[in-house]
Amino acid sequence: MLSIKNLHVKLEEEDKQILKGVDLEVEAGKVHAIMGPNGSGKSTLSYVLSGRDGYEVTEGSATLEGEDLLDMEPEERAAAGLFLAFQYPVEIPGVGNMTFLRTALNAQRKARGEEEISAGDFLKLIRAKAKDLKIDADMLKRPVNVGFSGGEKKRNEILQMAMLEPKMCILDETDSGLDVDAMKLVSDGVNALRDEGRGFLVITHYQRLLDHIKPDVVHIMADGRIVKTGGPELALEVEQNGYADILNEVA
């Protein structure tokens, strides 16, 4: 599904190398987790994959189902099936949440040569998905993320993911700022989307989220590289001993 090879990334504006050769293969139907200390480059990886400005790929490649991601505009990557749940979802005053989602959904459909969804069908769909995530009608009407609590923003990300039904979902610290109940809602939302044809890359700091979203593979990232890969037990090890042991071990 998602194939990252020897990815090197530096900042465009300054001479600072952030990713120093990332290799990662996420298969369809699998959940991969990336853990790692702050500043190790996890968000950078997610941004580079989704096409944010400000980064320069100096070496390596990233493909989605064989298609070169790095060559596409952000909207093309989305239409190709890539989705990033942002660590910090963006507030957009004046743009209604519903308008935003319908525009996005129809734009993706159009890009794939599919029919646009009718206003009625859209409404039915979003109401059903919003209900599962306990997102009320008022939140749907409000401007995108404006005045949302941290937890509401994260739920809104999952709602977008559920509506857009991407093939490859990247979640960047979706658990941060969530209380226990919200964590459960978000995890249920993600789990409901788990499917043979869909891949997940779950970036997190803590084991907590992985209790709910059970990963198949866990990677540890440090200083711009994947330094260790293992099964779910690796997350538990991090939880108990922190990163220090693992980092020492690979140093």
Added chain:
Amino acid sequence: MAVAQAKQDLTETRIAALDMPGGAGWAAEARGAALSRLRAMGLPTRRDEYWKYTNPASLTQVDAPRAAVFHAGDEVPLYDGIDRLKIVFVDGVFDADASDDLSLEGVEIERLSDAMAKDIHWARDLFGVLETAGQTPVARPLAALNTAFATDGVVIRATGRVEKPISLVYLHRAETSDAILHHLVRVEEGADLTILENGPAAARFNKCMEISVADRAGFHHVRAQGRDHERRAATHMFARLGEESTYKSFTLTVNGVMTRNEHVIELTGDDAVAHVAGAAMGDGKTGDFHHDDTVFITHDAVNCESRQVFKKVLRNGAEGVFQGKILVKPDAQKTDGYQISQSLLLDEDSSFQAKPELEIYADDVSCSHGSTTGAIDETALFYLRSRGVPTEIATDLLVLAFLDEAIQEIEDARLADDIRLRLQQWLERRRKG
């Protein structure tokens, strides 16, 4: 002060090309006085401080520069679903056949020339009166020219709550038409009136509206200036507000090579409220665009509120100007004055000049003003794109959101939605090229 020779020549040349319409004695007198005012001031030139950011040459020259007529195709016309009384002008000439019957409960409507032919008419107390008052402290020669030479217009007196809006529709058919219209609006005590305006009117349009809002009366105004790329307009709204009266005006401008909209509002009764808003969108790619909002609000009574909200989106070399002044006279205690003017520049070729001014002679007032010039929010843009929204559509969503802060000033939700629809149509048309 003597008017400089070049200015005088410019003014006399322009005057020589115009005919003063006839009328009753008082009307001729008012026209004559306006002509004298015009001669004393002289037409504006680039050298005048008040025209520092807008070149008035095309507005003062004898012939109207040519302007192609814009064809909207099968687009739904503005205000289409709104029950209204339509008064149609074609290239500045009243068209009785295209207009509705001018009778409506709670309001008297007459053609300007009919009113001015009568020896006794209330219009006498308004025609040229607010315009004259509005000439101090800043001269507005194009308005004096209008009073002297306006060839048509309507005279409206609302005596009750008028059940539907009066809709002035300005059609543009001739490529070199030059229209000068003057409207008079008197809203009597406790009455309430909504005036809608839309359309380009002519290749060049000089329009003046004098509005007297009596105590506890309400005046609402929503305007959309036509989309003809090459049209030019200089408009003035002169208003005087009585006690506890309300004045609310909104203008949408898309396209137009040259637009100068002036609002001159005097709050003379205690507890009066004046809100003026404007949303303008210009794209230099489809023709030069220059848009100037010039506002002068005088607080001359206690506990009045004024509010100005102007937003502009400019791209491909489009130019925007805002000159806004709040003058608070010594007795106007408890004044609440607010002014914001913002522009969104979508590229570096576009420009925005703002001159906000506060002049306050009372001590117990709260006045604030702000002006910003900004680029598109890149973070928001990326967020939208990351969800699959193409850059152009994402930009348009942000543009609409930006302008919506001005559109929200429209009280009537149906009218606000109509204005939004018009903007969306314009953006779609633009995207399709």
